[in-house]
Amino acid sequence: MIDNKTATSMPRLSRATVRRIKLTALTIGAYTVGIVLALPFLWMVVGSLMPKASDLFVFPPKLQAPHFVNYLAAIDYMNLGRLVGNTLILVVANMALNITASVLVAYGFARFKGRGRSICFALLMSTMMLPWVVTMVPAYMLFSRFNMIGTYMPLILPAIGGTAFHIFMMRQYIKGIPYDLDEAARIDGCNSLGILVKIHLPNCVPILATMLIFSFNGVWGDYVGPSIYIMKEDMYTLSLGLQKFKTSNYTAPPWHELMAGCVMFGLPMVVIFLAAQQAFVRGIVTSGIK
């Protein structure tokens, strides 16, 4: 795993100075890269505190007292409370369904032998390769048959099946739990579901955290799904609401307030990332090691 012991090299040899210079250059270089890449992000925060939209176009930027009123204006204009409420409905429903389903399916794939299990698993994994545009049209038609266009159902129901990526991650994890634990529990009179709930889940907390974070982020920031299925403005999610805020008629977009909206939109994700970095990194890394 990623080890972050910052061990500065000890000046011991005659080559120590050379090494030190190299290290300093590396550090400076890395910081430069980091800051350059974070620049749009920093600009978003700085811009959100400017008193006027036009201040974002004055260079060099004038240092001014932070203007927190922008946030209130953005909240007011976008009706942020409703947007957050709508988005949270989707987030909570998706997380609950998706994680329950993914855990159950992963448990099945990890612990129960049945005919065609590996074929089923391969099929499931291959759905990860399926482009969303291919399923979009038939899914839309299906939902329109059930008169579900314009409701949250098309954005919630697909979670019942779980997500291939989550199932994969969870299965790998359960497979790593020794069988002895299962057997001990079974002898103590535990049934299969009991084993999952009482034995496996407590062992899976790190991976569950990863799944929670990823399904939260996926739904919270989703734009394509809501933009296809949601029409009524009072059902808008954050993505749609913010986009609407930008494209509504202005002679010039209120950039400072837009940036404030962006900061608020991104804030939960940044907090989650900083608070649960380990779980976050694990999710990304397991997707890369196959």
Place this chain on the structure above:
Amino acid sequence: MLSSLYYSFHQVSYISFTVEAPVFVGWKNFSLALRDSLFLASIKNTFFFSAVKTVVGLGISLLIAVMLNQKFVGNKTVRVLVYLAAIIPMVASTMVWAQLFSSDFSLLNWILSWFGIPPVNWMSYKNAMTSVLIMSIWGSIGPSMLIFLAALQGVPQDITEASMLDGCGSIRRFVVITLPMISSTMLFLLITNLIGGLQAYAEMQLLVGLGTDRTLTMAWNVVLNAFNIDGFKTMGYASAQAWILFAIILAFTGVFFAVSKKFVFYAGGKD
């Protein structure tokens, strides 16, 4: 049992796909697509976007990962700084970039002016694709970098040390030892990035707004055709296009896996 539910769900959606198009038109939709100049332009754009994004994005990610694999003070802070780009939701990040790219004198043009570069009109017909590329490469670096970093940390120390004793320079060591050791990760990232790039839609639509024959991608075209004013009349046409896209992606992945068998090294033997 639940997984079967999952499959049935998928299958249902496919059945509806054929049932809902009651008029059988044969290959008409497909032949129509292949004569549609906008569709052909969108294929070109998509390939260009996907290839440039993958190559440049992965190149930068690998470079940063190699840097962060060294030990220095503040290594972790830089990692967070690099990753910040990938955390913000797409709508928010495109909005920030829309501001950076705006035709007025913006931060980006100001920084360019330090180096004596005259202001660029980022959103013009000619430049829009480049702007979208800059934005999506920026957004893709974080995760790729983390995956590369994990792979680099998985390279066994004893091999690198042995090569050092044999007098192997650091650049040669990277090419001869590190690169082959992380080749399976590289392949994975190449494929996922290419596939992701081929499906690009939201970032284009959000940043550029109107698709011209320089920016329209295949996925975007599919969405446009599926939900245009005629609505359902062109749904079939849209699905034909979607299937062409899918076929291309499948072919790509197949070719990649076939070619990679020759180049990729699996430390634990072939899986």
